[in-house]
Amino acid sequence: MSADPTLRREIPDATVARLPEYLRTLTMLAEAGVASVSSEELAASVGVRSAQLRKDLSHLGSYGVRGVGYEVETLALEITRALGLTQDWPVAIVGMGNLGHALASYSGFVTKGFHIVALFDDDPALIGEQVGDVTIRPSWDIEGCARELGIAIGVIATPAPAAQTVCDALVKSGVHAILNFAPSVLTVPAGVEVRRVDLSTELQILAFHAQRRVGLPSPAVVQR
Amino acid sequence: MSADPTLRREIPDATVARLPEYLRTLTMLAEAGVASVSSEELAASVGVRSAQLRKDLSHLGSYGVRGVGYEVETLALEITRALGLTQDWPVAIVGMGNLGHALASYSGFVTKGFHIVALFDDDPALIGEQVGDVTIRPSWDIEGCARELGIAIGVIATPAPAAQTVCDALVKSGVHAILNFAPSVLTVPAGVEVRRVDLSTELQILAFHAQRRVGLPSPAVVQR
DNA sequence: AGACGTTTGTGAAGCCATGCACAAAGCGAG
DNA sequence: CTCGCTTTGTGCATGGCTTCACAAACGTCT
Structure with a gap:
């Protein structure tokens, strides 16, 4: 009620970094003809928890329907707008x-x-x-x-x-x-x-994790 | 005293992500003939706070000298070791x-x-x-x-x-x-x-920030 | 040898992000 | 219309990362 839809809210950096992932997945769903999606399904496709997805989206406004989910086209448009991709x-x-x-x-x-x-x-x-x-x-x-x-x-x-x-x-x-x-x-x-x-930074980070593995029981840990 | 130098300590992911930056800067310093550096100087070169640098390095062990700073060669070697770059x-x-x-x-x-x-x-x-x-x-x-x-x-x-x-x-x-x-x-x-x-994820994140700027007094904010 | 200035290493506090759990809200069936 | 099922939106707790601030440690100068 006090929320102005034109007001640029403060969106956390961590959320902004995930919005492109959501958008890409939504675009794929739209091309596949999917009309509606739940936070659980979308989160699974992107690889995050559903609670996180909902909290992220809540920063853009309230574009879901309780008991139903999110309309793919609408949500994609809102994220596009939030990211500033309506212009070139x-x-x-x-x-x-x-x-x-x-x-x-x-x-x-x-x-x-x-x-x-x-x-x-x-x-x-x-x-x-x-x-x-x-x-x-x-x-x-x-x-x-x-x-x-x-x-x-x-x-x-x-x-x-x-x-x-x-x-x-x-x-x-x-x-x-x-x-x-x-x-x-x-x-x-x-x-x-x-x-x-x-x-090279990315490779070095990977090298760190690869090194941690040395000495671990190789097959036992790989498959869960 | 109870710390085993050969023990692989738990190093936070955020720290690991910065270690390559430290290493690269240290390598440049070594090539420039610099023998010793303080946390303040090194942090400034990398673009982080000195307290953060010291805490990051503390996870690797205690390789600095109080009142003096860090020996460039030694520290570079320790980071190289921590990242697992002693092997190919x-x-x-x-x-x-x-x-x-x-x-x-x-x-x-x-x-x-x-x-x-x-x-x-x-x-x-x-x-x-x-x-x-x-x-x-x-x-x-x-x-x-x-x-x-x-x-x-x-x-x-x-x-x-x-x-x-x-x-x-x-x-x-x-x-x-x-x-x-x-x-x-x-x-x-x-x-x-x-x-x-x-x-494209990176570009979209940048677009978000670029969009935030729209309507801001351009020169006033750019230069501080 | 002792006092002084400098810089590290680290406890403690503050901040941000993630995950949980549930009330509110919508839809459909009866 | 009412009941019940589903899913969103969010207050709250939890955990991790960052920043502060200071005692401990080192070199130097007298």
Whole structure:
């Protein structure tokens, strides 16, 4: 009653991190023609507890029907809205090495709400190359053209030493969200969101767990 | 006094996730010729609070000197040991599309402790291709040769529909640690560790934060 | 040798996230 | 209309992680 539906409520980070999973699963259900789903079923598909799912969704509002469940289409739309995917976000990728190329041609990229509008690299051999329907521009033009292209999200796929410089240029161009694949910690002003994805960090975490297993009775633990 | 140095203590997951960052920073310091570092300095480089760093390190043992700090070489070695990077881990990559190729030729891969020993794909056009010094094998041979190659960590870079099948084959071959780049939730037996890296999830989380900014006074918040 | 300044290691407190358990709410059958 | 079954939404308890604050420990200087 006192809740304003247009009010942007405070959604916990942990919840936000799970919303994309829920959305993806709901999209699959919708494509399979499923019209309604219970928290128990949906939670099982995503791999979380049903109580957690319900609490997460309660942060978006009350879109379920007691005794019935959630309407798939409706819930998917609400999550889409909550994540801000009703609009298209212009994305730029900086660093067109192996990884940059792979990201640029990644099909799942365009799935929903994201649009690659610029590619950058400072290697003269790459500048001018066409990837998809976008031409690679020189990195030193970031500040020159990023703002007028309206880039909202920057993806950094450069070697580590270049990452901070590139990051500064992006921030100066008005980019407030950065996805960093380089193995380096970025320093940014307040208000800029950075997420880091690092292959070797992930491998090292896995190595830790693999090491813990050493000496354990192998088959006994694997199958429960 | 009752602590056995050879005893594998319980290290919190949150701490384990930060250890690779500490290690990378320490390695850089060592290469720069720095011999000793305080928790304050190291924490600043990594982007965490000094108290957190000290508590994290306390889980490994007591390797600092009060009033002085930590010896860079020693601490790096202890973290290396804790993460299980004193030995080499044989890694297999399944799915040699754009991403798989990028991962296979990723230089940071071999940095320390990891060794790509097998590549798999089920596309006949790719089987037999040489990437680096490893030949791509057919996916249906995973169960046949993964165990004898001693693969400890599997990297899944296939399309989503194939991920679970590949995962099952890896698990059946004795792999207990899996890094999943496919946008799908994997079901595994107890004792198998799975970590997921998904580009579109990360982008959607960034979109959420970007959306929150809409309507905010742009320059006022950016610079503090 | 003793006093002083510095920095670690850690108990304690606060905070956030997860899981439990149940009242409230809807639907359908009789 | 009423009863009973199902499932949501949520207060509350639990557990883990982070931050604070300080005693213990070390080097140095006099």
